[in-house]
Amino acid sequence: MSTMGSTTTKAPKEAGSMLEYDFMRTAFLAGGIVAVTAGTVGYFLVLRGQTFAGHALAHVGFTGATGAVLIGASPLFGLVSFTVLAGIAMGILGEKLSSRDVAIGMILSLALGLGLLFLHFYTAYATQVTALLFGNVLGVDEKQLWTLGLLAVVSLLVLGIILRPLVFASLQPELAEAKGVSLRLVSIVFLMIVAVAVAECSQIVGVLLVFTLMVGPAAAAQRLTTHFAFGVGLAALLALAEAWGGIALAYWTDLPTSFWITCLSAAAYFASLSPQLWSRLRRLAEETAIPAIEKS
């Protein structure tokens, strides 16, 4: 795998040498932390049919990040605080929101527009826009790594606390309500967790590609197993493999990490569909009466 004389500043690329660099070790750690969080939380996002919420929160996060930079705060702080606030708002509005897709779309556009305005006022930051939109896992420093780790631990702990009523309320809301589960409370807390996971993902793959780590692995896992516990574990594992695979491929090829992660995520998802596609193709072949060649 030659790099065709690219003008990279990185040293010679052999698989073994990858982990000798600090920034690579940090990237693998950050990618791992975020992937496990995103895959796990994403499983429930898909189970609840709320994948759009994840997408929407990422847009709001963009405004938060650019706004934070404008006032001199860290983008990650802006991301987390804005997405969490938006998550709470979505949880409170709940079902009223789900029937208003035009309104949501307008608010999302407004959020991105505001983000653009903040960038306009802070032109020096414009060079970093790409990082915000498409992620920059190689740029994560040690302080950010600690923040990502802490956020991941807190959000997974809270997820563990609400998990049982969350699953119940996701599958059988009417019955759960009758049994004393507060649907609104569960929904608000869950969307706060999603907000944190989205903010984390934005650090790795950027606000525009949050779907690739939050939804892709979870959707593939739900295609591959119908057992709840296996499904959650598989979603986390797939996300981890995609994030690490993406970082490694980027190291070897000098192409952007996020590009490779989206490739792996899409590949895993479409591969998870393939048993059905395969059987459909076979049926088609049988229907078109291609004589089978028996080898016995």
Next chain:
Amino acid sequence: MTAAALQFENATLALGGRTVLSAVNLVIEEGEFIGVLGPNGAGKTTLLRAALGLVPPKSGTIKIMGQKATRGNPAVGYMPQVHGRSDGVRLTGFDFVASAAGGHRWGLPLLSPAERHDVERSLDMVGAGDLAKRSLSEMSGGERQRLLLCQALLGQPKLLLLDEPLISLDPKHQRGVVELVGRVQKELGIAVLFTAHELNPLLNVMDRVLYLAGGRAVLGRVDEVITGPVLSRLYGSRIEVVRLGGRIFVMVSEFDLGHEAHRHEHDGQHHDKGTKGSREHA
């Protein structure tokens, strides 16, 4: 003497300021199968939700086994109308049913041995053992319904509230569901409230009928309640009841009877403008 399974004392139920049922009095004993009938918007779902403690009565009281109706009462099993959410879900039948076992408690969804036993017992009872390993997304409406019944039976309830189990099922599957509920009800000796649009599928299993219309409720044996005079009084307009070959047809007299016999499940639109628009599907 045991307390009644369900008791309404002068209970008035309102949704969003509009009275749905006024001053309802009824006593349902343990082990009774009650068919709950009435036109759309008459308050069938509201009545069930009130018994679940989800709609507090505006006045009067509602008691379950002698206790005031509150949310989370383990003595009450509930089967909501089938909703869109469960059909795309790629989870096994077992995991789906198990989500309701102790699902209101915080923490990780790990079943205790007793809860696991309860899930298996109720799967067996409704003959859903073969559904336990299959994915919900590959089941028919009737099969999913059996799992919903399973969830309703968790925790050994004394009163089962079933909301429109027959909706969107063909007559063959309707018979299957009615027979299944009837068998389970007899086996466990519990009270059942079964709401339905049509009277006939329930004729063989129900002990009494609770008929809701025009904001009022009448409870009694089928031959007492499903009569021209009683229903006419309830609807506030002339209703005729025709018995034909073991089936009962409720008709609105001003409509041409030769033209598409107007059965009671359809005439709600014409006759209870006052109660129209209630939230049947909460």
